[in-house]
Amino acid sequence: MPNLELLRADHAAALLAFERANRAFFAGSIPDRGDDYFTEFDGMLADRLAEQAAGSCLFHLLVDNDGAVLGRFNLVDIADGEAELGYRMAEHATGRGLATRTVAELCVRAAAEYGLTGLRARTAETNVASRTVLARNGFTPTAHTLLSTGPGVLYHRVLAPPPVRPVGGRAVRQVQITFDCAAAWPLARFWCEVLGYVMPSAPDGFASWEASERALQPEQRGAWAACIDPTGAGPRLYFQRVPEGKVVKNRVHLDVRVGTGLVGAERLAALEAECTRLLALGATRVRLLAADEDNESCLVMQDIEGNEFCLD
Numbered sequence: 094m095p096n097l098e099l100l101r102a103d104h105a106a107a108l109l110a111f112e113r114a115n116r117a118f119f120a121g122s123i124p125d126r127g128d129d130y131f132t133e134f135d136g137m138l139a140d141r142l143a144e145q146a147a148g149s150c151l152f153h154l155l156v157d158n159d160g161a162v163l164g165r166f167n168l169v170d171i172a173d174g175e176a177e178l179g180y181r182m183a184e185h186a187t188g189r190g191l192a193t194r195t196v197a198e199l200c201v202r203a204a205a206e207y208g209l210t211g212l213r214a215r216t217a218e219t220n221v222a223s224r225t226v227l228a229r230n231g232f233t234p235t236a237h238t239l240l241s242t243g244p245g246v247l248y249h250r251v252l253a254p255p256p257v258r259p260v261g262g263r264a265v266r267q268v269q270i271t272f273d274c275a276a277a278w279p280l281a282r283f284w285c286e287v288l289g290y291v292m293p294s295a296p297d298g299f300a301s302w303e304a305s306e307r308a309l310q311p312e313q314r315g316a317w318a319a320c321i322d323p324t325g326a327g328p329r330l331y332f333q334r335v336p337e338g339k340v341v342k343n344r345v346h347l348d349v350r351v352g353t354g355l356v357g358a359e360r361l362a363a364l365e366a367e368c369t370r371l372l373a374l375g376a377t378r379v380r381l382l383a384a385d386e387d388n389e390s391c392l393v394m395q396d397i398e399g400n401e402f403c404l405d
Contacts, residue, residue, distance in 0.1 A: 236296030
């Protein structure tokens with residue numbers, strides 16, 4: 094079973110073999126390190142160990158039972174409780190789920206052992222494997238960016254302390270609600286208006302999200318959007334463009350609580366008033382579910398792409 098180990102001086106031979114064996118593979122997705130990296134490897138390793146001793150970076154190797162290096166997983170630029178995650182896997186070790194499992198382990202270690210509260214990451218728009226690893230580990234896209242290799246995506250994950258498990262109970266987790274859609278930005282703006290949410294701040298270097306979108310290739314614009322509760326209480330909503338359309342009723346929907354605590358005619362008036370407001374934003378009224386002996390009234394609606402939700 095591979096082990097995740099902090100970089101040590103005695104890893105030198107195995108790490109150099111890993112870099113040499115995978116040099117061409119890595120160069121297919123990131124800039125080549127250059128010949129000097131290999132001829133001056135000992136000095137480079139000493140510098141990395143010095144950075145690690147100073148606490149500015151933490152370098153990890155995924156090591157197989159025979160001592161061979163399968164991957165590198167680094168936390169760099171550690172400051173203010175956060176670090177940037179970077180990783181690379183040996184070509185022969187890809188496709189086995191090792192990267193996903195190791196990033197998950199490192200996230201736990203980062204919070205529990207290193208005291209970090211958040212991790213950043215970046216990857217190329219076209220690097221589907223890397224984006225999948227990050228998504229599976231709870232990283233969410235925060236901005237588009239331009240990498241040395243082309244368009245990229247910035248990611249972030251909030252690290253929580255190890256969950257306290259009540260006796261006989263299970264850990265409580267935070268969630269993000271993801272919508273597949275045809276047009277991410279209009280749908281995100283609609284839900285901002287429905288819920289009182291806001292768009293996250295525009296990426297550094299851009300005055301607005303529109304400006305950051307214009308920096309991308311045309312086919313990459315509008316691929317995703319998000320909106321957040323400005324109070325921090327509600328879940329983040331994430332909207333991702335997909336090629337297929339909606340064909341059946343949603344099996345999961347949002348209940349928008351506008352009539353909490355109200356009953357009878359007063360509740361119905363509040364639902365109707367909110368329905369009128371949302372119709373002006375492009376929502377569709379589906380039907381009123383009238384109050385009965387067990388339930389108060391609610392209004393079934395659809396958002397601008399036909400996703401069902403209720404005014405409750």
